[in-house]
Each structure stands twice: as structure tokens, then as C-alpha cells.
Amino acid sequence: MTVDTARQSIDAALRNPQLIEAALALSEDRLHDAEPLLRGTLREDPTDVAAIRMMAELAARIGRLKDSEALLRRALELAPSFGAARANLATVLYKQNRFPEALEQLDAVLAVEGDNPAQQNLKAAALGRIGGYAEAIGLYRDLIERFPDHAKLWMSFGHMLKTVGEQDSSIAAYRRALKVEPTLGEVWWSLANLKTVQFSDEDMTAMQAALSNAGLSDEDKFHLHFALGKASEDRAFFEEAFAHYAAGNALRSAELQHEPDTVTAQVDHVVRTVTPEFLAARKGAGHRAADPIFIIGMPRAGSTLIEQILSSHSLIEGTMELPDIPAMAMREARELEGGKGKDVGAPWLAAVADMAPERLTALGAEYIERTQIQRKTAKPFFIDKLPNNWAYLGFIRLILPSAKIIDARRHPLDCCFSNFRQHFAKGQAFSYDLTHMGRYYSDYVRAMAHFDAVLPGYVHRVIHEELLEDPEGEIRRLLAFLDVPFEEDCLNFHANTRAVRTASSEQVRRPINRDGVDQWKPYEHHLDPLKTALGSTWITYPAL
Template sequence: MNDPSDDIVFAGEADRAQVLAHGRRLLAQSPRLAAAQAREILRLSPHDGDALRLLAQALRRLGNDEEASEVELASVEAAGHSPTLVEAAIAIQSQKLHEAERLLRPWLGAHPDDAAALRMLAEIGALVGARKDAEQLLRKALEVVPRYRSARLRLVTLLIDQNRMHDAFTLLETMLAEEPDNAGILGTKADALGRMGDYRQAAALYTRLLERMPDHSGLWVNLGHVRNTLGDTEGSVEAYRRSAALKPEAGVVWWSLANLKTFRFAPEDVAVMRRELARDDLGEDQRLHLHFALGKAFEDAGQVEESFAHYAAGNAIRKAQSGYHADVITGLVDQSLSLLKDGATGPAQHASEAVTPIFIVGLPRAGSTLIEQILASHSAIEGTAELPVLPLLTRELEQEEGGRYPENIRALSPERAREIGERYLEGAAVYRKTDRPFFIDKLPNNWLHVALIARILPNARIIDARRHPLDCGWSLFKQNFARGQGFSYDLDDIGHYYRDYVRLMAAVDAAMPGRVHRVIHERLVEDSETEIRAMLDYVGVPFEEGVLRHHENDRAVRTPSAAQVRKPINREGMERWRPFEPWLGPLKEALGDVLDTYPEAPASI
């Protein structure tokens, strides 16, 4: 047998590209020689990603899977020694996605099997909403490096975002079988359990992780979130306090305390937040969270001018990040109005009657959580959460049907509409825990999709939760939404959004009288039993005394109103805008006659 050195090229004797090409030719003929050639390159350049990938491929062919896996992971770590990939990673972290893509595309052209580069390009795709493309890139990266943990975990979150919970948990369990004590995998599982509504299991897993890592401030925040959802306000405050003590500059912790709504900051808390906000090295995200938390602190103290200044500063940062354009929503509403006018929202045929969804729509902070809590206290109705299912279906419609949503609703055949309705019910079933005949989908933004709901789910109930536009608008402006509510960071945008909402719902009333049941928040507060009975009549279930004691329901509530809906109905949240009226001019102007005619829609709309 020839000595391998007779068949390999010494790295110092030829151009690197020629040496690599020779090694790749050897791979097809003799994996043993290809491995030797790769090791020769690595002798002089130990972080050469191409050589590491060549060595891993050779080892796989030789059956040395364990060593191959280690070399594959080393090829991922080699990205840290590539100036191009380091620059791309910094660009992604700085949200300079076009710059990062400009660096990654040519790199992958020359190194198509670089798993780290594929993972980074997938991250860009996920950030811009190209989830299918991102998934394909991640799966390609995992073909190259099957145990690439970061890519696997990102794929899990991507699957969850697409409501593919079974696939996500299957991958998680595979990873945990290999690394049962890995904190990153366990943390991702806890987050996934929370998204699925298994909050008690999530809390138990976070607690288990904190026993091992008591100084992990992020885990304390996550535990606080879950405890709040479960109604354990005291435990939630304790967890947030532990996190703040570990990392006082973490604005998200202080905002989490503020977001409990019933919590009040002590003077020493305010002093710490102001001190941290004054730091020159504070990141933008930390800064905006501190502004919102201080806005709440000063509002509670009655210092309205300073409170508004902090709310405005936090919202200004959020608005710059959001890229929100009000005319996009106006355009969607205009298209929906055309569909309603033309009668293109006729119902599907033979829709399933085994289970009936109840959509609670409207603007966030309009009382939808209270309505959900009331309905979920009925023995025939299950409360779930703000389900992502319908927005996902609208994106799939664009891919499958062609054309822009919602115009493509027009071309749906009765059979196709029925099939889409069944897909919605299947997607929602993932979040259900009971077999009650009714369940609630409380995603407020679904008001934009009422035309689709009417088309694909003719049996669905639709409840429009409406609150005084100044109470609602001010509550939106001071709520630090993490995502999905880009309109809420500017008073003028809030007014236009509210106006578009009223405009569409008025058209729905005209085109489909009685299809939507409207609950005016102020009437619900003033005459609760009358409004609750009317709501139950609309849903089609008999009155039960338990719905009047909804605040005793210990179900998990995952919204900012969690603590508030666990109290009897009261007027605490009403007319909170009045002390801030001097600054609400842009909101009033944008609302126009919608404000004057509330709770009715103006004739001019």
C-alpha cells in the first residue's frame, strides 16, 4: 500500500485552493487520503473552515461519526476566525441586515457548505419574516453539521412561530436525549411550554434551571413572566426583584415590574432606574424599557409632565425601530371594504360544527382580556390565548393562492374556503386543553381579518371589544409592546389605526348585520350583568352564575391585564387619559369625528 504522503500535496507547496481541490478529488476515491490531505492543510491553518469540513466528510465516510461530529462543530467555531463572517455577525446584531446579506451571499457562493454562514443568513430571513426560506437554510446547515445546537434551537423557535408545535417538540426531545442537562435546550423547552399554555410545567423547568444557575438574571425574568400568567403576583415580583438585583441596568426587568399594573415603585427603585438611564454605555433596548418603567413610576406619583416625557422617549425609540407605516393598514382596510361591498365574503359550505371559535377582536387595551375571562368562566367555553393561527393562514394564502391578501379571498371556492377553515381549527387545537364546544381566540388584531373569518368559518362568533378612544389610545401609548403593535408608538398613528378599525367594523355591520356582537367597555363596567347576558345570548350558551364571579377563575392569563382581570369589574382604568390631555392633541386630531360620535361610528366614515 502506498504511503498517504505519496498521494497528498503538502500545504506549503501549492496554492491553498489547489490543495483543497485535490483533497475533494481524493474524497471520492479514498476518504482516508482525503482525511490526510485535510489534516495537512490544518497543520498550517488549524481554523481553516473548508479543510475542517473536508475532514469531517472524510471521517463520516470512514464511519468515524463521533470524531466527525467534533470536527463539524469545530468548523462552526472557525467562523470566529473569518473576518467576513465576524463582520456579518456584527451587522446582524446591529440590525444592518442588508449589509450582512451583502457579505454572506458571496461567501456562500464560494463556501456553500459553511454551516455558520447558512445559520446567519437564516437569521436574516427569520428577522424579515421569510420563515420558509430561513427554515430551508437552517435544515441545510444541519445537513452539514447535524449537532449544530444554535441552528437546531433557532429551528425550534422558527417552527413554533409557524405553529408547528409537534415538530418543534420532537426536535427538542431529540436534542435532550443527546444532552439531557443542557441549559440552553432546557430553557428553550421552557419557553416553548409557555407558548403552548403549559405554564406550570414551564415554571417548574425554570425553577429547576435556577437551582443550578441562581445568578442567571434572564431566567429570573422568565420565571417572573410565567408566575404572573399563573396569577402568582407576589412570586412574580420576587423573581423580578432577584433579576434586578443581579442586573440593575436591565431595563426589561423594571418594565416587567411596571407591567404588572398593580405594582408601585418605591423611591429607591426610581433612583436606581434614573442612575442606570444616565449611563453612557446603556444599549438602546435597555434605555427604552427604563423610559417606559419610569413613565409608569411618575404617573403613579402624579408627576404627569415627567411621566409623559419618559413615555414619549420610550415610544420614540420603539417607533424608530418598528418601520410602521399607517398607510399599509389603511390599504388593507380599503381592500376589505371592497370585498364586503361586492359580497365576496359569502360563507364556506359544510363547515365543521363540532367546535366553534369565538374571536374577540378590536384594539389591544380595549377590555378584551376581561371579556375573555368572563366567557372562559362558562362551562361550555375554553379560554386559550392570543393565537397566531389566523395571521399565519393569511401569509400561507398569499403563497398558495397567489395575489395579495385580502384580495385573494375573492377567488376562494366554497370547498377551498372550507378547507382553510378546517386548517384554522387544526392549528388552534394545538393550544386547547379541553373538549369544550367553544374556544376563544383573543388576538385583537384579528379585526383586520373579519372578512376572512366570515368566509372560512361561518359558525364562528365575533365579539368586537371597544373602549373610549382616548382611554384606549392613551393606554396603548404607555404600553411597551414587544412586537406586533407598531402603530402604538405614536399618538397620530394610534388615532389613524383606531379610525381605520372603526371604518372597517362599520362596513361589516352594514354588509353582515348581526354578524358581530359589540361590547362597549364602559357599558360593561356600568351594567355588567346586562352586558354579560347579551354576550352569552349571542354566543348561544345559557347564563351561568359563575360568569359573574369571573375574577375567581384561576386560569392562566398571558396579557398585561392579568392582574387586573383577577379583581371584580371596577372603574379603576377609566379616564386615565385626563391628566395627560395637554399632550394628546395629535391623537384627538387623528381620531377626528370618531371621537365625537363614540361609541357609534360617524356617518362620514
């Protein structure tokens, strides 16, 4: 199809009543009405690129990102100049955490369209996900100069400034966003999430006023509740703080619908399947690269502190919480039997159980290749600190048997309540309910105990409170496990100016302190559901 023919096809769509009706249905989120209209059009003309693009949008809306991607690639095969389809493809790739590919498509769009603020904004976000902070900040500066009254642009700019440690500028950007849109809850939470901002009485009044706004979305509401919880806690108004935390968590939990039985079934499957015999039968498989250091465990357990310590070493590079292991594992699960495998237990485990050694080795090599974009130095080792990788530890062992594993563990009540006080940008659905949280922690501990039993010495555990008590001793033990020499810079980790993306970004830029210890105690009378779900874990800690 030539460029002119493609243009004609797109113009024809603007005169097609069926596609106009489908577009209206999409705009009103009536997906059940849009789908038959689009299917009818494509039955009549399977090469109608406008209809293909709209069907791809529908697929993306319902979370079928791979289907959406396939449709968009088909549209671009028919009409390479179809800029809207290419821009949509960039978004779909971004949502799949395929940031280098998204950037490639964005650069192609911008090469043709030049000045496209929406695509420049997405490019800045994608650059931030691969460590291209300087270029991303430059793009945001240009955009906010052109659109000074765009609150979410100021917020995104603030996020990027926070990541690179420009805290004062980050706060100023957030404040500018609130001047434009004082009810934007995510900005209030972003200020609270710095952990260093003390809200004024005027801030408290403004947040309460925003919360009472009749048209406020649930998203703004739960962000405001989390921010007001932090503000109340700073004033030692613990009952008010807990009321806000509980309200924010209830809204988020209802939205995410976490199923704790699913996690328990996954751990059960791993414990039954990953036996010494299972591992012995696969000895010698996997990629031998020793580059990766995985820091796993619960969120809010001190993993960012460990990463900051290790990334201060001359041989170890810190990256961020990388999405690659879960993405690869779940892809293999989906592809099992053409996607017809029963999704019970740990579905990736069924996928890898019958894999040839060569395939396991190829998967390890793929991980090394996928994460190369995150490595900005020539240091021989790098850190992947996605906490939830504990659930994929068997997968990691099979594809990267030489990788090092560090389990960051914190007192169950401090760790779990810290999660309850935290709103995460995405994921961590278990963290918005005290019972769900306790079950998740218990399942995580059970999984790690299993790996301690079947692979003694494979995992090095860092007890957060012991690290606070004896930093040099614990750091020396940690470095010995990694087989790298002790360096004084690891004790002075707070002087490290590297970018940090997690909620602990400002905390790890300070010397070791005990500020986070026993923060659950003022709320103890609210925590019975958590204690019950934890069982004896919180009493016997740090022993299993």
C-alpha cells in the first residue's frame, strides 16, 4: 500500500458512518458497542488501517497489549506513514516495559511530526525508565516552558528531579503543579512520599478542602488520604493518621482486588516442585553470567539502602527495579501450550519444567541482553532490586545459576505497616489490606525458607535491624558473600549521588539511622488483623 493509498484509506474512514459510530463508542468507553462495529468493518475490508488501529486501541483498553501490538504492526505494514498507529505502538510498548523499543517508535514519529508535545512527554517518561535522566529533564523543561499551566507535566518534572536528587527543585515543581490544580491528589502524595517534607497547617487545610470536593475522583481521594495520613502522623495525631491510611487503602484495595489465595497457591507449587532432585536434573543449564545481583524480599524492607551501599562499590552498578524477570517468566507461561495452560500455582514453573537446557541458557542470555540498556558504566556487576522477584527465584536459579541473591528482611510489623502507609505507583496489590499483607509476608518467608533448605547458602539474608546496629560488620559480610573486597565508600553510601527511583530515595541520601524502627507501635491496637495473618512470624523474628 503506497503512502497516498494509506492516506486515502484514513480519509475514507472519516466518511464511514460505521467507523464514526465506533469512534464515538470508544470515546465514551462503550467498548461492547465499538467491538462489533469494528469487526464488521474488518470483515468487509481486512486492510482498513483506520479500523485496525481502532481495534488495537480497544484491545489495549482491556489489557490485551500483545494483541494490540500485533494489530498496530499490521496497520504499519499496510501504511508505514500512519503516524497515529506508530504513536499508539510506542504507547503499547511502553506499557509492556519495552522502553528501548518504545523510544525507537517515538523517534520515528518525532522525525516526521517534529513538534509533538504528547510524544515528547512519553519520550521523557521512557527515557526516565532506562536511566536517560538528563535528556528527560531537558524535554520536561522545554514542555513546561510551553505549557506552564499543565499540572501533570509539572508533577512528572518533579518526579524526575526527585530521582536525580534535586530535592528542592522537585518540591518547587510539585508546588507549582498544586498552584495550577490544588485537588491533584498525586502531587500531594508525591510531596509526602519524599519523607522529608513537613506539611504546614495551610497544607493540611488545602488537602482537607480538596478531599471535600464533590467531583473528586477515587484516585485523587486515595492519594490525598495517604498524604493526610503522613501529615497527621508527623503531628503525632495517630488516630487521625490511621483513619486516613485505612480510607486510602480501602479505596485502593477495592480497585485492585488482590487474591491472597493465588500467592499461597504459587508458593505451594514452588515448594512441591523445586526439590533437590528437580534442581539436580537441571544442573549445568542456564547462562553462566555472574553479572546480576538480585535484591529481593518485601517492599519497604531496606532493599534501597542495600542497593545504595552496594552501588557505592567500585565494582557494582545500581540500576533500578527492573521488570524483566516477571515479564519473561509470565511470557513463557502464556506461551505454554499456545496460552492454554491452566493458570494455577506458579504458571511459569510449568513452562520451564520441561524446557531443554539450551532454552534455559537462552533465557538467561536474553535477560542479560534486555538489561544492558540499564547499565551506564563498565562495572562488572549490576543490581536488579525488584523486591517481588522472590516469587520468581526458581526461575532466576534455572536461567542464571551464577547470579547472587540477597534477601532484604525487616521486622514484619514495621515492614508491613510501612507498606500500609505507602501508596505505590503500580503493583503491590497485597499492600492495601492488613490481612492480605500478613499473608503475603508469611508466604514470602515460607518460600525463602524452602530455598534455604534446598539450596543452602544460595541466598544471603540481610536483617535490616542488624544492619542498623552494626553497619560495618554487616556490610563486610555482604561484600564477602558477593566475593568483592571491602571498600570504605560503602560505609559512606549517603554521599553517593546516583539516581534513585524508589520511595526511599531521600532516606538513603542520609547516614544510617533508626528513624524507621518501631513505627508500628503507636498503631498496635489497630494491627490485630495483621498479627493474626502473620501467625508467629512477628514474634519469632528474625528466626523463621
